[in-house]
Amino acid sequence: MSGSEMGFRSFDPESSFFSYPTSHLHIEELSASIVRSHRETTQYRPEELQALRWKVFSREEIHAYQSKSVDEMWQHCAVRLTDAVQYVVEFAKRIPGFRQLCQNDQIALLKSGSMEVVLVRMSRMFNTENNTVFFDGKFAGTELFKSLACGDLIAAVFDFAHNLCALRLTEQQMAVFTALVLINADRPCLEDRERVQKVRRDVELALSHIMHRDNQESLLHKLYQRVPVLKSLCALHIEKLRWFRQLYPLTVHSLFPPLYKELFGSDTDIQSLTTH
Numbered sequence: 001m002s003g004s005e006m007g008f009r010s011f012d013p014e015s016s017f018f019s020y021p022t023s024h025l026h027i028e029e030l031s032a033s034i035v036r037s038h039r040e041t042t043q044y045r046p047e048e049l050q051a052l053r054w055k056v057f058s059r060e061e062i063h064a065y066q067s068k069s070v071d072e073m074w075q076h077c078a079v080r081l082t083d084a085v086q087y088v089v090e091f092a093k094r095i096p097g098f099r100q101l102c103q104n105d106q107i108a109l110l111k112s113g114s115m116e117v118v119l120v121r122m123s124r125m126f127n128t129e130n131n132t133v134f135f136d137g138k139f140a141g142t143e144l145f146k147s148l149a150c151g152d153l154i155a156a157v158f159d160f161a162h163n164l165c166a167l168r169l170t171e172q173q174m175a176v177f178t179a180l181v182l183i184n185a186d187r188p189c190l191e192d193r194e195r196v197q198k199v200r201r202d203v204e205l206a207l208s209h210i211m212h213r214d215n216q217e218s219l220l221h222k223l224y225q226r227v228p229v230l231k232s233l234c235a236l237h238i239e240k241l242r243w244f245r246q247l248y249p250l251t252v253h254s255l256f257p258p259l260y261k262e263l264f265g266s267d268t269d270i271q272s273l274t275t276h
């Protein structure tokens with residue numbers, strides 16, 4: 001092992017956090033740990049999705065979804081989104097660097113990043129050949145979501161999933177990319193931004209390492225280009241939620257999952273994430 005691969009730890013008296021040139025071994029271990037966490041916290045494995053790929057909704061089934069009321073369909077998607085977010089919370093908690101952050105910063109990163117990770121994970125569930133996404137056990141096109149009355153959000157969600165799916169990331173690349181989406185030192189309300197940046201730097205090294213190993217470094221800039229689109233998608237979701245909440249305040253208040261309201265509602269403090 002060369003000197004740089006050994007990586008020498010130097011204790012930084014100012015902080016309890018070792019500041020060391022990241023060793024090659026540390027990055028390999030971090031990548032493996034993130035991939036393992038991803039595998040343990042995705043609701044469907046790639047081979048399962050492959051098998052389901054052509055299982056599409058019938059015209060009658062699509063009609064049934066389109067006949068749902070706006071509030072019923074919104075509630076349905078809110079419940080599914082909350083389910084998916086809970087898997088993202090579990091994924092985050094299993095990322096070595098994430099666990100070492102203070103509780104408030106873990107919550108701040110999840111509040112601003114969990115939806116983005118769901119949207120990235122959604123691209124695994126996308127079929128670019130017929131522009132459908134896995135939903136409620138089968139693959140659905142945008143027309144199925146008509147009763148949500150937010151066609152621009154759905155079109156943008158599908159567009160993002162299609163473009164990312166077309167990059168054909170491996171599960172390992174997807175895993176480390178979602179960790180990078182989550183661990184972002186520019187998020188609002190972070191107490192120890194520097195510490196988040198240190199963890200992020202290692203995840204960035206892990207992603208470069210994996211893309212280099214797979215001979216796909218050309219994908220890196222395409223991946224980084226997708227990040228601002230994620231941000232705009234989440235802003236559009238919040239805007240639509242505000243519109244929906246004005247029309248159906250009681251549905252949001254009494255029928256939406258508490259975690260959904262805490263994450264995406266007005267700035268209420270997040271109880272359920274801390275009790276996890």
Ligand SMILES: O=C(C1CCS(=O)(=O)CC1)N1CC[C@](c2ccc(OCc3ccccc3)cc2)(S(=O)(=O)c2ccc(F)cc2)C1
Nearest residue numbers: 042043044074077078080081084121122125135154157237
């Ligand atoms: O794909 C997942 C999961 C990803 C992680 S996983 O492990 O692969 C299991 C599946 N999703 C989980 C939830 C899903 C979701 C995606 C975006 C979304 O945007 C915000 C929103 C909220 C309320 C109304 C409209 C839009 C809400 C839910 S979904 O419901 O399937 C859904 C899908 C498409 C669509 F056009 C609208 C909803 C995507």
